[in-house]
Structures are given as structure tokens and as C-alpha cells.
Amino acid sequence: MTKEIPVITIDGPSGAGKGSVAAIIAEKLGWNLLDSGAIYRLLALSAIKKNIDFENSELLTEEAKRLNVEFIPQKGSEIRILLDGEDVTGEIRTEKCGNTASKIAAILPVRDALLQRQRDFAKEPGLVADGRDMGTVVFSSAAAKIFLTASAEERAKRRYKQLKQKEFNVNLAALVKEIEERDLRDTTRKVAPLKPAEDAIVIDSSNLDIDQVVQQIMQHIDLV
Ligand code: C5P
Secondary structure, three states, X not given: OOOOOOEEEEEOOOXXXXXXXXXXXXXXXXXXXXXXXXXXXXXXXHHHHOOOOOOOHHHHHHHHHHOOEEEEEOOOOOXXXXXXXXXXXXXXXXXXXXXXXXXXXXXXXXXXXXXXXXXXXXXXXXXXXXXXXXXXXXXXXXXXXXXXXXXXXXXXXXXXXXXXXXXXOOOHHHHHHHHHHHHHHHHHOOXXXXXXXXXXXXXXXXXXXXXXXXXXXXXXXXXX
């Protein structure tokens, strides 16, 4: 019998702080980290570069199977991301990549094609996985499941700050609108819609800083 690898899932809408929180917890525990949104963003970037129609399910599914990506841990919790050997760590963070990712993530065969790739991240001594369907689909038997949320306004403000720091040219009102559109698409899609797993604990981070969220999650992990 293969030994069950412990998994903590952190799901939630865009900009709730999942990525930072997951990275800190993985580092604290010395566990592996899966940023599943990055995989959808990589597929989106690859489709953009190759001019693949975002509605062409067959071509996108083939591309999802073929996708040649590498996640290279750096010091601290940083990870360099390569697509076909090219460093695209910054490029996949644009709103264009996020929105395209959200469109192609609604296609079931595309999600199926990416399933095993995500499960392969579950290695000793454990995994912290962040995304939209980590607790509901990809790691449905995970020991600890978190659903991290925050108001759309607050999430747009955080994303605005992040993008500004990276010197992207952004507009707050446009970001709120994009976040609301992406939420709607992610929560209403037929396949793997964004929702808390039945056994997830829900944390609203609108009025919490990252350390407070991490503390709440660490307390919860101690109890499971
Ligand atoms: O989390 P991030 O913003 O990087 O994800 C980009 C998009 O990828 C999301 O809006 C969502 O549509 C999709 N996604 C998904 N399932 C995941 C992770 C991301 O559908 N597990």
C-alpha cells in the first residue's frame, strides 16, 4: 500500500491572498507547494503565444497534455517558472493571462488533462496546494481544507498594489470589474466551480493581514 501524503488545500477567489499564505505555510512546514493557478496561466500563455483559439477545446486539451513546464524553487518561498525553457515567472501574472486562464479553465477536457500533473506535486513530506478546486476535486481527501475569501473591493485593492509594485500599468476600477467578472465565471461554470468543499473551514481575510490568516490556518492544522 502506498503511504498517503498529507495535503493542505487552500481554495478561494482571485486576490484573496491564497498564494502568499500557501507559500508561507509550505515554508513553515517544509512541505512542497502547488500553485495550480500558475498551471492554468501557463496554458493560457502558451495558447496566446501559439494563437490557439480559446474556444478550441481539442487543440487546448492537446496543448494541456504537451505543456512543458518547470517550477524551480529559489531561496525563501520564491519559485521560477519556465515554459518551454523560457522564464515566464512575471509574464504569466498579467491580467490578460489570468482572464484567458479563467476562460480556458471552464473546459472539462482541459481540466482533466491537467489533473494528474497537479496530483504529481503530492510528494513527501507533504503538500500545500492552492487554487479553486483543490479541496473539491484534485485533492478531495485532503486532511485540512481552507477556503480563503475577501470582498471583491479588497481583493482588487491588493491586486492593484501587487501589480503596481511590479510596475504594470493598472486601473483600480477596471480591476474591480475584471475580478467580479472572473468570480462570476469561476463560480458559475459547470465544471469544478469555485466553492468551499463541504469539510472546508472558511476564512474571510477582508480585515486580516497575512500573518493573522497564517496563524488561523496553523491553529486549524494543529486540530486535524
Ligand atoms: O489563481 P489564479 O488567479 O492564478 O488562477 C487563474 C485562473 O485559473 C482562475 O481565474 C481560474 O479560472 C483558473 N483556475 C482554476 N482552477 C484552479 C486554479 C486556477 O480553474 N485550481
